[in-house]
Amino acid sequence: MLKISRELRDMIIAHARADHPDEACGVIAGLAGSDRPERFIPMQNAERSPTFYRFDSLEQLKVWREMDDRDEEPVVIYHSHTATEAYPSRTDISYASEPQAHYVLVSTRDEREAEFRSYRIIDGDVTEEPIEFTE
Amino acid sequence: MAIEVRIPTILRSYTGGEKSVQGSGSTLSELLKNLDAEHAGLRDRLVDGEALRRFVNVYLNDEDVRFIGGLDTPVKDGDTVTVLPAVAGGAC
Numbered sequence: 001m002l003k004i005s006r007e008l009r010d011m012i013i014a015h016a017r018a019d020h021p022d023e024a025c026g027v028i029a030g031l032a033g034s035d036r037p038e039r040f041i042p043m044q045n046a047e048r049s050p051t052f053y054r055f056d057s058l059e060q061l062k063v064w065r066e067m068d069d070r071d072e073e074p075v076v077i078y079h080s081h082t083a084t085e086a087y088p089s090r091t092d093i094s095y096a097s098e099p100q101a102h103y104v105l106v107s108t109r110d111e112r113e114a115e116f117r118s119y120r121i122i123d124g125d126v127t128e129e130p131i132e133f134t135e
Numbered sequence: 136m137a138i139e140v141r142i143p144t145i146l147r148s149y150t151g152g153e154k155s156v157q158g159s160g161s162t163l164s165e166l167l168k169n170l171d172a173e174h175a176g177l178r179d180r181l182v183d184g185e186a187l188r189r190f191v192n193v194y195l196n197d198e199d200v201r202f203i204g205g206l207d208t209p210v211k212d213g214d215t216v217t218v219l220p221a222v223a224g225g226a227c
Contacts, residue, residue: 023226027222049225051227052223054223055223057221060192060219061194061199077222079224084226089224091223092224092225095190095221095224097222
């Protein structure tokens with residue numbers, strides 16, 4: 001299960017809408033081992049593509065070092081699909097490399113209603129999980 | 136000669152759970168071969184044939200080695216090499 005505040009959910013959706021039609025991507029950091037997403041970190045999509053995303057390698061180094069300094073880890077890794085459903089694709093699955101993270105997918109294919117779903121992706125296996133929105 | 140190599144979570148099965156290991160070599164290529172002698176299989180996760188794998192980021196101190204020589208990047212005592220799997224994906 002992913003427990004996340006409505007505020008963080010809204011920030012993720014706003015980021016996805018702002019970058020549409022390119023895919024948006026980012027991290028929500030939280031204290032290592034807490035499973036609590038707390039700190040919203042939108043990332044550049046170095047691919048700037050409507051069908052692919054990749055964190056810029058130097059930005060990723062900076063953010064990962066910062067998390068390490070703060071005893072944090074990536075609790076949520078999010079990205080958006082701009083014309084397809086909010087479900088992990090084959091490439092999403094093959095590149096998922098943070099086994100403790102909740103992979104959040106947003107779809108901005110509909111102008112009015114964003115889809116927001118969460119998954120665990122471990123060793124190539126995808127499991128959708130329920131989301132509890134907190135205050 | 137000691138070069139610190141920081142290992143991401145997903146590769147710590149090769150290092151007995153350690154997040155940092157030491158190695159030696161005068162290029163990144165030599166360093167990875169040196170590490171592989173003690174942590175078998177680690178090099179293959181980073182190198183495909185004779186080139187670094189596309190979706191693994193390797194940094195020498197603050198720089199991405201892709202821009203400073205790839206596997207031929209010179210390394211020296213006191214350097215820190217950091218490995219981070221790329222975070223990427225897409226619609227298909």
